[in-house]
Amino acid sequence: MRKIHLAIAVTAVIMASLIAYFALSGFAGEEPFRADAYFCPADDCFALIAGLISNSTKADCAFYTLSSFQIENALMKAESRMVSDEKCPDGVECRAKPSYRRGLMHDKFCILDDSIVITGSFNPNEKSKSYRNNVAVLRSENIAKEYSKEFEELWGGDFGGGRKGSSESVFFCPEDNCQNHLLEELEKAEESIYFLVYSFTDNEIADELLGKMGKGVIVRGFFDKSQNSKWSVYPKLEGKADVKVYDKGVLHHKVFIIDNETVITGSYNPTQNGNENNDENMLVIREGHIALSFADEFTRLYSEA
Numbered sequence: 001m002r003k004i005h006l007a008i009a010v011t012a013v014i015m016a017s018l019i020a021y022f023a024l025s026g027f028a029g030e031e032p033f034r035a036d037a038y039f040c041p042a043d044d045c046f047a048l049i050a051g052l053i054s055n056s057t058k059a060d061c062a063f064y065t066l067s068s069f070q071i072e073n074a075l076m077k078a079e080s081r082m083v084s085d086e087k088c089p090d091g092v093e094c095r096a097k098p099s100y101r102r103g104l105m106h107d108k109f110c111i112l113d114d115s116i117v118i119t120g121s122f123n124p125n126e127k128s129k130s131y132r133n134n135v136a137v138l139r140s141e142n143i144a145k146e147y148s149k150e151f152e153e154l155w156g157g158d159f160g161g162g163r164k165g166s167s168e169s170v171f172f173c174p175e176d177n178c179q180n181h182l183l184e185e186l187e188k189a190e191e192s193i194y195f196l197v198y199s200f201t202d203n204e205i206a207d208e209l210l211g212k213m214g215k216g217v218i219v220r221g222f223f224d225k226s227q228n229s230k231w232s233v234y235p236k237l238e239g240k241a242d243v244k245v246y247d248k249g250v251l252h253h254k255v256f257i258i259d260n261e262t263v264i265t266g267s268y269n270p271t272q273n274g275n276e277n278n279d280e281n282m283l284v285i286r287e288g289h290i291a292l293s294f295a296d297e298f299t300r301l302y303s304e305a
Contacts, residue, residue: 021126034139035285037263037293038120045135050074052112052137058142060151062107062279064267068124083107083154095155103160103174103277108267111147115139119147119283120265121198121254132196132301134294136248136265136283146170150281159279173280178268182256183203184206189258194298195221195248196253199232202270213241222301224251244305251301255294262286263294 029064038048051060059080066072066082066089075082076091085105088094099104107118118139122133138144146167153162153208162175171181179202186193188207193212200206200223209219219241223234237243256264268280285291 028121035287035290036137037290038135038137039293039297040122040133040135042128044073045133046070046124046129048135048137049110049118049122049124052116052118053078053080053110056112056116058114059110059112060148060155061110062105062151062154063124064104064106064108065123065125067229071124081151081155084153095157097159097279099152103273103279105154105159106274106278107150107154108281109147109151109281111144111151114148115141115144117143117147119267119281121252121267123252128239128250128252131250132246133252134255134265134297136285136290138283138285139187143170147281154279160277169284169286171282171284173268173274173278173282174276176282177275178209178280178282179204179270179275181282181284182264183270185258185262185264186212188262189217191259192218192220192257194219194257194295196251196255196298196301197269198224198250198252198254199227199269199271199274201229201231201233201272201276202234203233205270206236209237209241218242220298220302222246222251222253222298222305226250230233244302246301246305247305248301255298257291257294257298260291260295261288263291265294 046068055076056078059078062083064085072089082092082094084096086096086099088096111117117138120135122135150172164175169176189212213219221243221246225245225247228234254269263285266282268274268282274280
């Protein structure tokens with residue numbers, strides 16, 4: 001009798017697992033969601049992006065700057081469009097933000113075949129090939145749709161503005177107020193917040209980190225040496241949080257890792273310009289394996305310091 005009951009229990013667990021699997025994989029009408037993380041220069045991010053574009057038939061990209069033969073060549077072979085900050089490469093259908101417009105077109109993303117999104121902190125520029133960066137690749141039609149809306153606004157010349165989004169994981173500055181959404185995610189932290197940030201001057205974000213420390217949350221972070229200016233919040237956090245200035249190269253990440261479960265990445269630096277003036281994107285990934293990949297990168301850089 002015990003064996004029968006055990007067999008029934010095991011069968012119930014297997015069935016529940018299968019139901020959950022098929023729900024996540026689209027069997028119950030839900031779209032499958034896949035994400036992968038890469039870290040430059042340990043990973044060849046130029047070859048990665050060029051390869052993904054080459055294997056696509058359609059590519060819409062918003063690059064702050066582009067200087068890569070591999071990626072330019074891939075874009076010329078695909079049905080592609082590109083938006084840039086001021087300069088466009090030859091041979092690619094491209095529109096640049098007019099230099100007289102306020103703020104930067106600081107985005108770094110591509111939408112491939114309406115189903116894949118490439119984003120992160122990486123500028124595909126040969127001059128910055130040794131910078132510490134990340135690239136996230138997401139295979140999701142819903143996420144691709146959100147990025148496509150933003151691309152079409154930029155393509156239509158709507159820089160520094162646009163309609164507010166409706167996603168719970170994809171945000172665009174300034175219209176979506178990235179600062180507020182970052183604060184909301186940090187407020188959820190229960191155990192730890194790690195960050196790797198190129199430029200960090202937002203005092204409200206720094207105050208939130210200190211407040212979470214007062215509730216027992218571990219806060220550790222890296223600042224890039226070149227951005228350690230009088231506006232940086234490093235002095236506010238130094239001596240309280242476990243923070244360091246990274247001086248083994250350029251730390252170009254814009255990353256927060258929360259409880260080793262959630263990652264925030266994209267082009268957005270926690271600064272006033274990043275939130276109010278520039279065209280930026282911020283992505284919240286609530287996938288444990290991706291968070292652990294970013295945590296491993298944090299640990300690796302931490303060991304170098």
